[in-house]
Amino acid sequence: MPEGLILKGVGGFYQVESREGLYECRVRGLFRKKGITPLPGDYVDFTITDEAAKEGWIEEIRQRRNYFNRPPVANINRLAVVLAAANPSPDFLLADKLIISALLNDIEPIVIINKIDLVKRADIDETERIYIKTGFPIVKMSKVTMEGYDLLHEKLKGKCTVFAGQSGVGKSTILNNITSSSVMETGEVSKKIKRGKQTTRHVQLIPIDYGGYVVDTPGFSLMSPEGVQHEELSWMYPEFEKYQSLCRFNGCSHIKEPGCSIKDAVKAGEISEKRYECYKRIYEELKQLYDKRYE
Ligand SMILES: Nc1nc2c(ncn2[C@@H]2O[C@H](COP(=O)(O)OP(=O)(O)OP(=O)(O)O)[C@@H](O)[C@H]2O)c(=O)[nH]1
Ligand SMILES: [Mg+2]
Ligand SMILES: [Zn+2]
Incomplete structure (x- = not known):
């Protein structure tokens, strides 16, 4: 039976990536009876029902190493906690909560300090000093100077990374710069979409060219440290x-x-x-x- 990885699910259809290509799969009623919902990030076994149309059925979901409800995603191994050096000013409490939920789920956090073009070197250093003793990788970035991207690539390679953090810190901007397709809405557009149809934004794994996946999340989602x-x-x-x-x-x-x-x-x-x-x-x-x- 072919095996694959769910990249996204929309309206009962799941896009499954496998060695044989991309398939549109549905799910057996059996899962619903058991109360299991497949998630982006799930590794699955599936059967092909129509090779020409690339359609199939998901038959089995492999055991998850972790999963989240907000955002709904499974098998994450990195969490990029994104802060902006300015505009918006950093929410350190949110950053710590995100870091804690990562550690609780055996996920490696990385701290991204974005928009470093907007502040003085001393301010960047001050923010960096907050996290330096944690030992987590710290990546300082800017879309204006394109600083930080080499280090970021190194950290993302071969991993499945969720990007999280306050609205407006630049998550989607970063992801648009590292994935070849411009799939995320940024800035004003993103705000409009959120107001219009908050609930219909879909979580998806986006493959990166050099291996690995990234997941964008809208600013309002939060992994809470309840555990x-x-x-x-x-x-x-x-x-x-x-x-x-x-x-x-x-x-x-x-x-x-x-x-x-x-x-x-x-x-x-x-x-x-x-x-x-x-x-x-x-x-x-x-x-x-x-x-x-x-x-
Ligand atoms: N000066 C500067 N502006 C940036 C940088 N990165 C992103 N921005 C701007 O910041 C604004 C917000 O960026 P987004 O990428 O939409 O932020 P987001 O984190 O995805 O926000 P939500 O989707 O609302 O959670 C946009 O207008 C970007 O152009 C940067 O490095 N420097
Ligand atoms: Mg965004
Ligand atoms: Zn003490």
């Missing part, structure tokens, strides 16, 4: 790790306790203050969720 407990949150901050065991209290939350080595590291400038602030805010959000869990 983590507040007590475990600090483990989602890689740069906290080497200090954690040095806190005076076992199970220190790094919020109010005395003798907290994380707080000391922030004071000493070894951990970014911004990241620590975001940690505290997300910690509180998660704790509130936890405290209200039986309501």
Whole structure:
């Protein structure tokens, strides 16, 4: 049986990429009974019903390494968290939430600082410093100077990468520059489309020439860090790790306790203050969720 990868699904039809070419496949009623919906990114076995018309049936969905509802996509192995150096000014809290949801799902984050043509070198450095100790790759980019694209290509090669981040940071612009076809709407057009038919924008895997896939998401989608407990949150901050065991209290939350080595590291400038602030805010959000869990 041929095997393939679902690139997109529209109205019950799935575009499946395989060694034999692209096929338009439908799904057996069986799946619906089991409550399984195939997703872009799913690896499938399918049968060909009409070779000339390139049509077939999806018979089996391979086990997923991860999947998301917002955006609906499976088997992601990279998340590009896109920030703009300016216009809009960076939403660091959103960036941390995206990073956490990636780490929870065994996905490697990369941080993109886009629109670097709009600010001074010192401002770019300042934003970069926030993430430098995380160890995540950081790519500084501009569509004006075309900086950063070589490094980005290196990071995307052979991976399936979702681009996420606030509206207007330039996700679609970047993707239009790395995929040969101009498939994403950017700027004003994108706004119009969103207002008109928000729900009909389809998530799709777009193949890149040098191997790998990219997925665009509209600014309003959010992978939320719900799968983590507040007590475990600090483990989602890689740069906290080497200090954690040095806190005076076992199970220190790094919020109010005395003798907290994380707080000391922030004071000493070894951990970014911004990241620590975001940690505290997300910690509180998660704790509130936890405290209200039986309501
Ligand atoms: N100066 C500058 N402008 C950029 C750059 N990249 C994108 N833009 C502009 O920023 C605006 C928004 O870009 P988009 O690519 O539509 O942003 P997006 O992240 O896809 O936004 P949503 O689809 O709403 O989530 C457009 O007008 C782009 O031309 C850049 O590197 N420098
Ligand atoms: Mg866009
Ligand atoms: Zn502590």
